[in-house]
Amino acid sequence: MSIFTQKGAILVTCPKGLPEYLEAELISLGYKETYVMEAGVMVRGTLEDCMYLNLWVRTGHRVLFELKRMSAFGPDDLYHEVSRLPWDEFMEKDGYFRVDASIRDTNVNDSRFAALKVKDAVADYFMQKFGVRPDSGPRTDGVCLFLHWRERHATLYLDTTGDPLPRRGYRKRPHSAPMQETLAAACIMAADWPEIAEQGGHFIAPMCGAGTLAIEAALMAMNGAPGLLRDHFAFMQLVGFDEAKWNVMLDDAEDAENPEIKGRIIATDHDPAAIEAAEDNARIAGVGDFIEFALCDFRETEIPEGPGIVMLNPEYGERLGEEKALMETYKGIGDFFKQSCGGKTGYIFTGNSSLAKRVGLRTKSRRIFYNAKIECRLLGYELYAGTKKVRPEG
Numbered sequence: 001m002s003i004f005t006q007k008g009a010i011l012v013t014c015p016k017g018l019p020e021y022l023e024a025e026l027i028s029l030g031y032k033e034t035y036v037m038e039a040g041v042m043v044r045g046t047l048e049d050c051m052y053l054n055l056w057v058r059t060g061h062r063v064l065f066e067l068k069r070m071s072a073f074g075p076d077d078l079y080h081e082v083s084r085l086p087w088d089e090f091m092e093k094d095g096y097f098r099v100d101a102s103i104r105d106t107n108v109n110d111s112r113f114a115a116l117k118v119k120d121a122v123a124d125y126f127m128q129k130f131g132v133r134p135d136s137g138p139r140t141d142g143v144c145l146f147l148h149w150r151e152r153h154a155t156l157y158l159d160t161t162g163d164p165l166p167r168r169g170y171r172k173r174p175h176s177a178p179m180q181e182t183l184a185a186a187c188i189m190a191a192d193w194p195e196i197a198e199q200g201g202h203f204i205a206p207m208c209g210a211g212t213l214a215i216e217a218a219l220m221a222m223n224g225a226p227g228l229l230r231d232h233f234a235f236m237q238l239v240g241f242d243e244a245k246w247n248v249m250l251d252d253a254e255d256a257e258n259p260e261i262k263g264r265i266i267a268t269d270h271d272p273a274a275i276e277a278a279e280d281n282a283r284i285a286g287v288g289d290f291i292e293f294a295l296c297d298f299r300e301t302e303i304p305e306g307p308g309i310v311m312l313n314p315e316y317g318e319r320l321g322e323e324k325a326l327m328e329t330y331k332g333i334g335d336f337f338k339q340s341c342g343g344k345t346g347y348i349f350t351g352n353s354s355l356a357k358r359v360g361l362r363t364k365s366r367r368i369f370y371n372a373k374i375e376c377r378l379l380g381y382e383l384y385a386g387t388k389k390v391r392p393e394g
Ligand SMILES: C[S@@+](CC[C@H](N)C(=O)[O-])C[C@H]1O[C@@H](n2cnc3c(N)ncnc32)[C@H](O)[C@@H]1O
Pocket: 174, 175, 176, 177, 178, 179, 180, 206, 207, 208, 209, 210, 211, 212, 213, 268, 269, 270, 271, 274, 296, 297, 298, 299, 313, 314, 315, 329
């Protein structure tokens, strides 16, 4: 039996704050039994499932397939346990591999040393059996292994992803302070965009920067698999990788795409370089025809009739002195919501709660996310149309 069809534990990792969205995705992709962790979600499946998850998951970072759980008190135990795996069933003897490790509360205090022990065990396995060994190093274009080690509990995984999944491949032009693609996808899910898009609602992204929010919203609305944009995943280097099966998955994903989006997606920014970058990125992502771009101040953004989402990610003043200048901007967003966005749901993603207060409207939802190490919030505002006034904060 190929290791591609053996069932095992699959850990899809993600940053803190995202497991809720990742779990919802995994359930909708057909993985009903999930185990939610602080920075990931566990399901069961085969390496073929890992291929499928790499293709479809929007909020996950890596798809790890469990090879072995071990009891390891120190580096020698680790070496011994790792060298007992049948490495030539997964790897070519003259291939290339990389090892990453995350360790805590172990006898070893350097994760690089733990990774080196795994490397040695694998290399020695091949030397003893074949007299040759695969090369190892930092590149992600070979077989990737990941060691998770806490106290005496060690788990070795095949990292089937390689370069992490947020590197979708479309953001050739990052512009300033872009949002990570997976974080953008989670914010859009938190705003119920898939359901709103299905009903013909609009997605409006003033202050679009490199276009991440608009591009992720377009990909979701057209049911575009994010993995279609990449041409390499680490599972491709494993012995037994079935390219024909992968091509069928790719064809099925292409067939599942919606040829059109019911509502409109509008992205604006006042910086010409941002609009240029966002247009390029959208074209590379294959959603250029679904997004209408305009160069303007956020207050001038066209807001079409009907239901929808207006989502902004203003700067939040990480450097001294910037905060003062941004107070007016945040107040301006509140005014823009009140005066121009009736009937929509407004969202602001920010890492600065004192600036957020300047918006001056009562929030209907607050979701916590982490942007790198900064605790951020996605603040939602119900913006009533017609006679109902937006409730001021109080
Ligand atoms: C933090 S960046 C947005 C990053 C974006 N979410 C991404 O992933 O690329 C903020 C953006 O707001 C834009 N911006 C700032 N003030 C603006 C204004 N008054 N009108 C329109 N855009 C503005 C900036 O040019 C910048 O591109």
